[in-house]
Amino acid sequence: MIRISCPFCGPRDHAEFSYGGDGSIEYPALDAPVQDWHDAVFLRENICGLQLETWQHVHGCRMWIKVERDTMTHEIRSVAPAHPGLAAALESGQ
Amino acid sequence: MTRFSAWNVLWQGITGQKGWSRQWRDPELKSHYDVIIVGGGLHGLATAYYLAKNHGLRNVAVLEKGWIGGGNAGRNTTIVRSNYARPGNCQFYAHSLKLWEELSHELNYNVMFSQRSHIALLHSPGAIDAAARNYNTLRRTGTPDAEIWGLEQLKQAVPHLNYAEGARFPVMGAAVQKRAGTARHDAVVWGYARAADMLGVDIIQNCAVTGVERDGARITALETTRGRITAGKVGFAVAGNTSRLWSMAGLGRLPIESHKLQAFVSEPLKPLLDQVVVFGMGGAHFYISQSDKGGMVFGGDLDWYKSYAQRGNLPIVQDVAEAAMSVMPCLGRVKLLRHWAGVVDMSMDGSHFICPTPLDNLYLNTGWNYGGFKATPAAGWWFADLIANERPAPMIADFDLKRFERGLQIDERGAGPDPKLHG
Numbered sequence: 001m002i003r004i005s006c007p008f009c010g011p012r013d014h015a016e017f018s019y020g021g022d023g024s025i026e027y028p029a030l031d032a033p034v035q036d037w038h039d040a041v042f043l044r045e046n047i048c049g050l051q052l053e054t055w056q057h058v059h060g061c062r063m064w065i066k067v068e069r070d071t072m073t074h075e076i077r078s079v080a081p082a083h084p085g086l087a088a089a090l091e092s093g094q
Numbered sequence: 095m096t097r098f099s100a101w102n103v104l105w106q107g108i109t110g111q112k113g114w115s116r117q118w119r120d121p122e123l124k125s126h127y128d129v130i131i132v133g134g135g136l137h138g139l140a141t142a143y144y145l146a147k148n149h150g151l152r153n154v155a156v157l158e159k160g161w162i163g164g165g166n167a168g169r170n171t172t173i174v175r176s177n178y179a180r181p182g183n184c185q186f187y188a189h190s191l192k193l194w195e196e197l198s199h200e201l202n203y204n205v206m207f208s209q210r211s212h213i214a215l216l217h218s219p220g221a222i223d224a225a226a227r228n229y230n231t232l233r234r235t236g237t238p239d240a241e242i243w244g245l246e247q248l249k250q251a252v253p254h255l256n257y258a259e260g261a262r263f264p265v266m267g268a269a270v271q272k273r274a275g276t277a278r279h280d281a282v283v284w285g286y287a288r289a290a291d292m293l294g295v296d297i298i299q300n301c302a303v304t305g306v307e308r309d310g311a312r313i314t315a316l317e318t319t320r321g322r323i324t325a326g327k328v329g330f331a332v333a334g335n336t337s338r339l340w341s342m343a344g345l346g347r348l349p350i351e352s353h354k355l356q357a358f359v360s361e362p363l364k365p366l367l368d369q370v371v372v373f374g375m376g377g378a379h380f381y382i383s384q385s386d387k388g389g390m391v392f393g394g395d396l397d398w399y400k401s402y403a404q405r406g407n408l409p410i411v412q413d414v415a416e417a418a419m420s421v422m423p424c425l426g427r428v429k430l431l432r433h434w435a436g437v438v439d440m441s442m443d444g445s446h447f448i449c450p451t452p453l454d455n456l457y458l459n460t461g462w463n464y465g466g467f468k469a470t471p472a473a474g475w476w477f478a479d480l481i482a483n484e485r486p487a488p489m490i491a492d493f494d495l496k497r498f499e500r501g502l503q504i505d506e507r508g509a510g511p512d513p514k515l516h517g
Binding site: 002022039042045053055072073 | 335337338346348349350351352398399401402403407408442498499511512513514
């Protein structure tokens with residue numbers, strides 16, 4: 001069992017969360033060329049090692065979070081809210 | 095190499111089993127091969143065999159980083175079926191099943207292929223309608239053994255399932271393929287290895303690829319833990335590790351993610367289950383058969399997050415145990431003997447890739463999701479055909495890396511571009 005420290009709820013079992021996928025993908029603008037959208041939707045770096053990924057705390061606060069996790073050892077390096085505004089608010093202690 | 099025959103078995107029995115030779119050689123690594131297959135799993139070995147058998151190539155090597163058959167070849171639940179409905183998949187798996195039916199004779203090795211029926215349980219009128227549609231498609235496109243069973247017929251064939259009226263998901267019938275079944279996975283590895291070796295293929299174990307040398311759009315050589323080897327053509331058949339090799343070759347990203355899938359085997363029991371039974375209902379997924387040794391072999395879903403670790407997590411053990419209890423409550427006191435995980439390459443549409451690559455002499459076999467075992471003979475056959483003839487045959491023409499750019503997704507489940515959903 002992986003333990004994920006939810007920024008809102010504290011440490012919880014990963015079974016409370018749903019894995020979102022590669023968190024490093026930047027989706028292109030709506031009017032970007034089709035090739036850019038193809039690459040963002042279908043292609044993956046599929047890193048063996050430390051990767052940035054998204055999870056949703058579906059059985060908790062239902063917030064999306066960004067997790068740095070090693071895909072070989074499952075060790076978690078960092079957890080932060082996926083929403084940049086919430087991350088900044090937590091950072092400044094508001 | 096000693097061929098297996100009734101006479102030979104008898105003669106060796108009389109003379110103390112002293113006359114058998116090694117099943118395959120442990121050859122010295124040569125400095126050059128016309129074709130190098132990376133990955134000594136089922137697909138790699140089958141490809142090497144058909145390169146030699148169908149296309150007459152003799153200077154072929156299979157490189158395996160560990161021991162042959164130690165990856166997913168030895169970690170699957172050994173199910174063989176061909177009840178796929180999408181164009182392309184349908185013909186491919188039908189061909190594979192035909193090759194399975196002749197495989198023991200073809201390889202002169204008993205792969206213990208047992209056509210014991212694949213029975214997918216149906217739990218709602220909607221599921222029966224969907225199965226009927228699927229199986230009408232199958233019957234019209236060359237899979238004549240598709241059947242829909244009612245409850246009475248199912249009870250007669252498989253008496254030990256949970257038919258209780260109070261069951262959470264009462265069984266209403268089943269979609270059945272009678273020619274489907276199981277095979278002994280290790281025997282398939284050994285059979286292909288032995289047959290390929292007899293045709294001159296070098297099987298090199300403990301030889302991991304550590305680098306790929308390129309000259310523009312060609313691979314010139316592979317760096318390995320046992321030295322540098324120059325190559326005429328190279329084929330990758332490494333399942334869950336494809337992305338790592340792909341980036342070694344400097345080729346960027348692929349439409350796959352590596353996930354781990356667990357499998358389980360119980361202590362041996364007396365004969366209990368003669369078929370492969372599959373349960374899929376809502377979020378639950380479960381498939382079970384009984385090995386010839388008596389162990390109940392079963393599995394469920396992926397671990398639900400990307401991983402390269404060949405070990406499973408406990409929530410899935412619990413999920414699978416719950417599904418087992420709801421399908422076959424008689425298993426409640428059976429002890430689990432072992433459970434393990436393999437790293438599978440989940441693709442964006444749940445279908446595979448056997449295709450050319452951006453490099454002139456590199457060919458790719460990947461994206462097998464849950465289904466690489468059953469595909470083995472056809473995957474080897476068509477991958478060899480691709481490598482030998484340097485063009486995709488019509489059978490595999492749609493299974494290339496560019497299909498998403500063309501707007502084509504060969505998506506049996508209709509789950510969309512999320513690899514973890516293509517179970």
